[in-house]
Amino acid sequence: MPLPPWAADPSSLLITQEEYEALPEEICKAIEVVDGRAMFHESPTPGHQRVSRNLTVALLVARPSHLCIDVLQDTDMRYRYQAGKRFTFRRPDISVLRCLEAGARLWSGDVLVAVEITSSDDEVNFNDKRAEYAAQGIPVYLIVVMDGDRVGSVEEYRLDRSGRNYQLAAVHRGTLVTELPEGMKIETSFADLERI
Template identity: 45%
Template sequence: MTIQPVESLPHSMTEEQYRQLPEALAREIEVVHGHVIVCESPAPEHNRIARRLAGALEELPTTEPCIRVETDIDVVLWRVPKFTFRRPDVVVYRCLEERGAKPEAADSLIVVEVSSPSTAEEDLLDKKAQYARVGIPLYLVVVLGAKYEIDEILEFRLDAYAREYRLHALHRGPTLTLEHIVIGDIPFETLTR
């Protein structure tokens, strides 16, 4: 079985076309306003921080009756006028009744992007605006330094009226303290050890 190279994909794509892609190929892209965006494979340290943060978030008490925490899972932001989905590094969402169902924007409570110097602009501009537009209450950006240490974690809360994020807290260590949706402390060192 030959796998189609990502370079051979069309520049634009519908949701139906995306759903027909082989899983290995689908994992290499996001679709924004119908346009295919190729996602680079992140460094192991990036993935490790995201995985450990997801585990820590899952262990904290929550204000919701039931949550799930996943890494690297598609979240459909909107279908019209053009299909858009992102794959946040971490997503906290309300429990879904259907097994195997992926969260949509309306289910999502927190999205997290682990941002290296090469992705900072997209994480702080494009993704931030898109996540706010669909009403996700909390957006965290873990800012990594050149050696993949955590420089800071930006905590944005949604201004629902304006449909944009406001910087709520700038966490510079040694602990990320959350007081919205999930409640508790996560030491930076547990994410980077």
């Protein structure tokens, strides 16, 4: 049996920022890039998309009127440069950020809150992204844990004083009630997050 191309040449899985930007849009939407390696992801379920939409609306409503805060879904978030690391970006389900100038790209340093919506056994969101987002200095990380099409819980992580690790601040059940950076106070029931 012949070996797949990547078995003989592991560098065939590597991708540069320039190569990523030259890919067709439908391919770009299906991958994230971590340390130069393309990572493919399944399309989200309808339940996931409903929760993402409804939480985005709740976050938009919670924005303080005196500050320019934006809330984006599924937007490439490039990581700050780190010595020895290759091109890396993730695409949080929701990013709460300081407003960007027209045409600017989203960088991890712009993000105040990163939100991932996932099942309870997704190691990437619970381990990899949690460590990466903390290393990028994102102040708050919310993990919406789905049980089928229902929200089971929301885990709220806050950056600790070292600025390198997250500490579990709360596990929300039934209702998400918290104050996020820049005075964003959110209170929304899980039923509202799940509504069609």
